[in-house]
Amino acid sequence: MRVDQFEPLTDTDSMRACYRIMEAARPVDHPFLQPQSFEGFSHWWQLAGRPQQAWLASSDSGEPVGFCQLVLPDRDNVAVAFAALVVSPIRRRAGIGTALLAHCGGQARRAGRNLLASTDLTRAKVRDGSPGGRFSATVGARTGLAELISIQELSQELLGRLGELRSAATRSAAGYELVSWRGPTPAEHLEQTTRVGAAMSDAPRDAGREPDTWDADRVMATQQAAAAAGMHLYSVAARRSGTSEFAAITQLSLDPRSPETASQGITVVRPRDRGHRLGLLVKIVMLDLVIQHEPALRHIMTGNAESNVHMTRINAELGYEVRGVYRSWELDLPAGVV
Ligand SMILES: CC(C)(COP(=O)(O)OP(=O)(O)OC[C@H]1O[C@@H](n2cnc3c(N)ncnc32)[C@H](O)[C@@H]1OP(=O)(O)O)[C@@H](O)C(=O)NCCC(=O)NCCS
Incomplete structure (x- = not known):
């Protein structure tokens, strides 16, 4: 396997490869969230709005098998690197996630960060009960606030x-x-x-x-x-x-x-x-x-911290129904698996 950095704004082929991985994994990772268009995915990527690195993992035969977006804030949270890490659903349980995590951890450390965490901006948190939840537990990540993902059906x-x-x-x-x-x-x-x-x-x-x-x-x-x-x-x-x-x-x-x-x-x-x-x-x-x-x-999707009782009460009044619980995770660097 090789891991190559790419430029998300100009390298459309790599972005499309990441998009295909994300959408192929959607039924497993986010079963109640609607598919995204490629343009919506690219925009989601740019929402980070901060310095970032984009990495695409490929098999020896050149098939894209996973990606990682690494966000390196320069104005707040400057000791933290935020990561969104996804492996193609047909390539899971073969060590790719572990290898990508180690790669991103190394890059984060090189950028002077002592913590690797999931990102709030892109909602790249882990759904309770998903493969990512089990992976996070295996690699020894601490989990943080629960975020409720709710849908309002009109x-x-x-x-x-x-x-x-x-x-x-x-x-x-x-x-x-x-x-x-x-x-x-x-x-x-x-x-x-x-x-x-x-x-x-x-x-x-x-x-x-x-x-x-x-x-x-x-x-x-x-x-x-x-x-x-x-x-x-x-x-x-x-x-x-x-x-x-x-x-x-x-x-x-x-x-x-x-x-x-x-x-x-x-x-x-x-x-x-x-x-x-x-x-x-x-x-x-x-x-x-x-x-x-x-x-x-037809529907509106929202995400709120479970502990934000005022907002979740308003959402309940507005007919929002909770569909899933997502959680952030974090790993110390260099401690942990990287
Ligand atoms: C999380 C994710 C990246 C893991 O990728 P992967 O390539 O399957 O991970 P690995 O093969 O390195 O797994 C390492 C270990 O984690 C654990 N693990 C991973 N997926 C698991 C699952 N579905 N069930 C139980 N344990 C699991 C296992 O202990 C596994 O080792 P093993 O296969 O030898 O038992 C992948 O499931 C994914 O892309 N999920 C969606 C996105 C996500 O949640 N990303 C994480 C946070 S941003």
Whole structure:
């Protein structure tokens, strides 16, 4: 077996090989998540938005058998390397995962990292009960926070029920007004979007992990990359009436090449504005907005820390059902298997 580094933005053949591995493994690894388009996969890869390395493992005959994306943050979590590691389902239990892990661990160490962890950004966590869960236990990884992956199935019954919920939430949120937009955040809302997004820093995260550093440039770059990849972006924010300060925001994206499923992005309410049902309200208004523009939409997927009781309660009210539990993992470097 050989492991070659490739450039994800320009080496389409290698990216396609990784995509085929990911999709072939989906029924085993993520049985309740919808297939992704190649463009959606490439975008998922770029979501890392930080320095990274891409590695493709091939058999001696040149057949791609696995890949690893290694993200090396340079602004927060600078002692950590985040890894997403996948082996072709027909090539498993032959030591490839162990070899790729050792390779990535070595690269991470070379980049000055003392911890190798799964990445939050790409949701490359391990599903409880999956091959990855058993592999993580075998290699001695510590597991972290449980993340619930939930799906909201859209139906007339649900939409009718949400109408009542919306009226109640609107009463609780008296004194706030809503603003929404499609596509990348316009310049007039960029500063407020960045500020309210920073309130995500108190969402539950794994022990020893710093919150992501976000500034207007990073928000803009991430959204422009999404738009360039053809993703449809939606945002709904709430602000105190008569002010320009955002109190809450929710964001969602949809790949028009798989238009039945949308992915929930952040939902956050600033600490001083909590308790007015703004989290619920912005998500209901978002649903109205996205349904209006995406007639093929059937379900929305979201992931939340199990310990984030406020968010999971809102999701339950909105009809989300938990389909799987994912968990982060981490290995000390150089201790552990690498
Ligand atoms: C996790 C993954 C990379 C492992 O790849 P692999 O090439 O099958 O791993 P290895 O052959 O090196 O397995 C090493 C050991 O892990 C354990 N293991 C791996 N898969 C297992 C499974 N399905 N059931 C039980 N034990 C398993 C075994 O002890 C195995 O040794 P053995 O085969 O001699 O018993 C692969 O299953 C995968 O791509 N999963 C989806 C993505 C994922 O979860 N990645 C990990 C975190 S990002």
